[in-house]
Amino acid sequence: MDRLDGPPRLILVADLDCTLVDHDDPENTHLLRFNALWEAHYRHDSLLVYSTGRSMRSYLSLRNKKPLLTPDIAITSVGSEIAYCGESIVFDDVWVARLSEMWNRDIVVEETSKFSQLEPQPKRSQEQHKVSFYVEREHAVEIMKVLPGILMERGVDVKMVYSNDYAFDVLPGGSGKGGALTYLLEKLENEGEQSSNILVCGDSGNDAELFNISQAYGVMVSFLLFFF
Ligand code: GLC
Ligand code: MG
8 A cells, every 4th residue: 555655546446256267268358457457557657456255375376377466465365364465464453353352263163063064164264363164045044043143142253145046154243255355445534535436346145244344346257047
């Protein structure tokens, strides 16, 4: 953010999988076209923010496979981490401290383990401020009705995010992609660098709350299903 002289002309916030990155296109046609456009017309006065459910580790491994530009900021692990990406990657400790206020990972793991329908995602998808599962929609709907109350009684405030009809994330309250972007926009405003042009792009459940940010314009990416 210090890279720019004044407020960014545009803040572009893009999800990666199935939004910026088309896994069915080995040529990366659209991604390369976007990269060229960004470098030629936006890089010098705008901010590029990636916003992904992937952990930082998983995002970095995607960068080995797809020609992704280095963003200014990466919101990773469904908004439970924010990192500034210049020469090196620097995590936002203030955000981490804020998320830790009413969060206790052990209690979340203990209470969620009582729901047999919740199948834990692999260890590599679990983070300090993100406990993730696979679950069918009908069970997710029921669990989402009761889990916040159970955890609040134990002093833990959570946000639950359901994506793609299988992924269920339990995150600190106030977190998520929308929470992280709101925090970043406040930070920019406090630094006198607020932009009036904010564009958010995404395709799945964990992107939904980005579209509730009132100052932001949105692009909802969809795909076509062909039935024969
Ligand atoms: C990514 C993460 C996964 C999460 C999902 C939905 O795929 O790896 O843990 O559940 O996004 O947010
Ligand atoms: Mg996506």
